Amino acid sequence: IIPAALRTMNEYGITTDSNKGFFRIMVIGLPNVGKSSIINAIRRINTKKGNVAHVGGVPGITRAVQTNIEVCSNPKTYLVDTPGIMPTYVNDVEIGFKLALVGTIKDHLVGVEYIADYLLFTLNRQKQFKYVEYFGLDNPTDDIDLLLVHIGRKMGALRKG
Secondary structure (H helix, E strand, O other): OHHHHHHHHHHOOOOOHHHOOOEEEEEOOOOOOOHHHHHHHHHHHHHOOOOOOOOOOOOOOOOOOEEEEEEEEOOEEEEEEOOOOOOOOOOOHHHHHHHHHOOOOOHHHHOHHHHHHHHHHHHHHOOOOHHHHHOOOOOOOOOHHHHHHHHHHHHOOOOOO
């Protein structure tokens, strides 16, 4: 990745940072899409050094810009890790559900049951019925409450009454 990025920068006439002899590349994107994980992987591959960017399964792990993460020694290249960038308003409900489903928006902002219902709707719409066998159902369902109760009973997580 780093050689390709440097070639592209060279094609556009981008040289080292302020002629100090190194490159600094900022990594930006939506929350929880793997920016820090990619930085860590590039660092491990190119420098054989350990992770420096904190990662996690929920959005918001990177809370501040992390600068000067060395990922290559020749040419000297640093990456800058950034917190995720989100639009201030998502005006399409389905886009909001998709962002929540992949972990870009925190679950509690949308509601976990709504997210589960959207996932079930999407699976059914795309005729992806593997969940029927996986959860031991007789047929596909569009009733998230029925499915969640069935799963809860199967796991022994529900009490009688």
